[in-house]
Amino acid sequence: MSNLKRIAVLTSGGDAPGMNACIRAILLTAAACNIEVIGFKHGFNGLLEQEYQTLHPQHVDNIIQRGGTILKSARCPALEQADGPARAAASLKELNIDALIVIGGDGSFRGTMAISKHYDGQLIGVPGTIDNDVDGTDHTIGFATAIDTALDAIDKIRDTADAFERIFLVELMGRHSGYISLAAGIAGGAEQIICPEFGPLSPDNLRAIIKPIQHAQLLKGKSSYLIVVAEHSYPGGATALAEALTKAIGIECRACILGHIQRGGSPVGADRILATKLGAYAVEQLLQGATLMMAGEVNGETCLYPLEKTGDGTKQIDPFLVRWQQQIGSY
């Protein structure tokens, strides 16, 4: 069992709902084991610049329901410079940090791995990103909330689409994966879903999208038609795709880019629970000596996964839903 006296936590990369719940669980679990916790501000920048605060239970009172992150987040170009990782490690040593917990996505874990080459303490990751594109965990913190935020928008657009019997394209986030789009599209009853995983789509290649639209027009007459489009699925995004479709089928197609509202908001229950479990588990595993691991949850059980493999892309979007949507969804 590790003899931890002082650990640090930071949030890095795009913020995700539930990061605060995770910070709270880390602090409460550590406090119960008499471990001091400091929080670096602005991601790795706070580590490099030693901008931090010692966390106490009152700091995490009533934050479980808040979006964003009380520790702030940021990208950190300084860490990517040649001497960045060594400087980060030096800072950890100077502050007598026995272990560092990084809450973020795969990019943040790359940075963590780089620091490991210069640091003797323990390093552990917790997957916090709305995109769900991290291997070794079924869900990332923030994913469930992002689905419901997107869904709320889709339901509202459906109201208008229905009133006007129009075609709407809704572009959702997800970086290079379709987790959010598939989930929100299925849940929103979208007539079509377009994800990077479904292969490249280009202006010369729109027939696969146009055909089901025309089929639905024949079958149902004028009616609302919603297409969920994951970002990076088409050159120029949903706006360009809407223009191309309008031209091709002669019916006005409108694009709606959901944007940054997908990152914010009070986390839903599933994200607060996952964040609480993974935060608590990360501290417990540090005490067991774990390092260079990510704390994840697979099949409802907490588990460790090598930090260096979290970006391998072995996780897949739900094949059952993909198959069903492509066979049947277009009603």
Add this chain to the structure above:
Amino acid sequence: MSNLKRIAVLTSGGDAPGMNACIRAILLTAAACNIEVIGFKHGFNGLLEQEYQTLHPQHVDNIIQRGGTILKSARCPALEQADGPARAAASLKELNIDALIVIGGDGSFRGTMAISKHYDGQLIGVPGTIDNDVDGTDHTIGFATAIDTALDAIDKIRDTADAFERIFLVELMGRHSGYISLAAGIAGGAEQIICPEFGPLSPDNLRAIIKPIQHAQLLKGKSSYLIVVAEHSYPGGATALAEALTKAIGIECRACILGHIQRGGSPVGADRILATKLGAYAVEQLLQGATLMMAGEVNGETCLYPLEKTGDGTKQIDPFLVRWQQQIGSY
């Protein structure tokens, strides 16, 4: 007192949350007076093409909470053709309609006025638009919901803006008025609000916006900064403005265009109540013989307003809020 046997209702122009609540109130009030109600589909198109259904109480069961409109809506270019109004009037006569209620915005009321030249029956308007840009009523049906929808998005973007201490521009709807932007901006604690009413803004004229940003940076250091921008306030919209600001101040400014989600969603209480009052009042006033009037609410009291004056633009955005925001808001 009018001897009404059969009245018609239609929803026209952009849909607004609460239109269904209004249709329900019209039907229930008319039914209690033994007046038959038919609903035209797709706005004035349904009138011209005689696409309609007779409404019964069960049709309006459980619609008070629904966004969109069960009667569908649409723009109607056919009504704007030379013979459109006369054809619409002929259709009303052919169907033995004693009075027509039009739920929509100022544009829909222009169409109604045009029909009046060919029609002996009664015509009454009910203001249904999220934009609130209709004279003769303090609020239009849908406005309160649109504020809260925009606010929900602003709160979420604030989470991310705070986590990253970034500048975000949020573009809201409103056609050529700033009602939604002022209300949602004040309620969201926006550092700046940009409305058409505040005078023209152009690339050569950004100093008034930049100065308070720089003042805030000095005062508060890095911090989140939200600018609410009404559509049609800047050439190219919030996206172009964000680019211009990024260039001018050297800090990344991001734009978020809220778009059509502002039209949908379950209406908030205020809109359901207003819609219920105005729908009931419209039927009651038809029974009193009213015609060419809009049913509005001013200072909490229902009242009639000449349909031809609803677009005069005499209503103003709240001067108290404008003054306060410009003096103090930028903290």
Add this chain to the structure above:
Amino acid sequence: MSNLKRIAVLTSGGDAPGMNACIRAILLTAAACNIEVIGFKHGFNGLLEQEYQTLHPQHVDNIIQRGGTILKSARCPALEQADGPARAAASLKELNIDALIVIGGDGSFRGTMAISKHYDGQLIGVPGTIDNDVDGTDHTIGFATAIDTALDAIDKIRDTADAFERIFLVELMGRHSGYISLAAGIAGGAEQIICPEFGPLSPDNLRAIIKPIQHAQLLKGKSSYLIVVAEHSYPGGATALAEALTKAIGIECRACILGHIQRGGSPVGADRILATKLGAYAVEQLLQGATLMMAGEVNGETCLYPLEKTGDGTKQIDPFLVRWQQQIGSY
């Protein structure tokens, strides 16, 4: 013009969504006029016990969207003791407070009036209560949010009532007034609404309620039926009424007591705007020398109202809605 150097603010009585938005507006407005603001904690208790903090702009950052009150609230029995008001006045003098702003309901304003007999400084009230039972303002801070919270619950209960075609009684707050119940009942499409204003209801007097239920059963067959009941409308509340109705008509009636969730939650736009206006206006009027007044809003305009008259009960629930509901609502 008053020469204010230091003012104080406190929140008293039941908390209401928007109290924080009001504190923020007070602080920002005062700060712009170089007036120091201190906040007493726990209502008048903090004044009596000199538990307070000096407020700065960073304290009100990001609180506009929060329910509850950062200053805490409480009932204050100590103020009602014989020497309470004099001790409160002495505390104000000792702390060099030029003016005190009390955010609360009518009970809190009675306490404020009592203090005025011993205090030379200025005293101003801001109406903050979900119940809306304060004269001199069309709406109180928190009322709009409470309606939408109640409505959200009513919509959910409607889902179940519909699925089961059952009779549900939903008891809402409101102290001795029916503002919340009438508004939420109309907006929720309740088949019946029972308020204290409609006269006493007792076990011997249920026929007026039973008759429309039986009428609806005849007309519509089995169907969901919702009765909104304001607290204090029936001896024993909605639970006792449900039992009495079940017995009388032989159909199971279920009661749902909404309770304290009606006080919390992020304020809706209308409450944030009202709170911002009234907080700013209170400071501005203090500067103009106002005292023993409440800052209210009537017909969209800010205005002052004598603090001693805020509990006279001259304001009334909307007669239009009362009439309409009683004639027509029971469908």
Add this chain to the structure above:
Amino acid sequence: MSNLKRIAVLTSGGDAPGMNACIRAILLTAAACNIEVIGFKHGFNGLLEQEYQTLHPQHVDNIIQRGGTILKSARCPALEQADGPARAAASLKELNIDALIVIGGDGSFRGTMAISKHYDGQLIGVPGTIDNDVDGTDHTIGFATAIDTALDAIDKIRDTADAFERIFLVELMGRHSGYISLAAGIAGGAEQIICPEFGPLSPDNLRAIIKPIQHAQLLKGKSSYLIVVAEHSYPGGATALAEALTKAIGIECRACILGHIQRGGSPVGADRILATKLGAYAVEQLLQGATLMMAGEVNGETCLYPLEKTGDGTKQIDPFLVRWQQQIGSY
């Protein structure tokens, strides 16, 4: 492969958000296979009384987001009579139903098993109940939404509890299990959670609850304190427990019974997706010949589970969360 021509579906027992999404998936999947679907109304009552409708794609348009069930639900005492199951089977044969899908909880599956003794067709269950107390599936349809509904209430009560620094007890549904209470309690940051699974609690046995309250009072001084109480955890429920605690510790404890709002509301994404998967999977498995099975999801994969074992109570509430809450939660 089964040769299905006509299948039936019904919803039974307490309604759960997502039942409509499941009906939609069943219809769309069956329609794609040219199978006719009829829907019985009011649970097994509609089967016994042959009250049904043939479902078409337009019936399930825009129902994925609706709470309740378009087929209505009900308890069915008639099925529990000696000749009930045989009559139900006779009705299925008379209507030429090749297979019946029952969406409901364990009680509904007992009814289904009883029918199987008299019926040659296929019978399949889909777990729809907010309580999550069905073996053979990780989650039941409606559970995720019920958590978020409860959580929304807990967050609101926290606002008031915080403002007043009070002790609140929130009673949640769950029949005889603590799934909802544990999840909503953890996610709401409840200081204590009381579930049936934690063993019997009685008036003579309150010390285990009182001790952490007093510990927290010592540690944090006056502060809000929330106790989530699953129904059936204490004789007389949360109201009686609040009274007992008030007496025992001399601090006012207030109870809030959440009640039926937990059953309604628009389903969250997780429930819509689960409902879609299980509905589609049920039809696919019927085509494969499955009978007397429940369609569930375990570890993200659809799977069959014997209908007769769904009530064995082998599933458990999350031991990680139970342990963590009991060690650490009381901060």
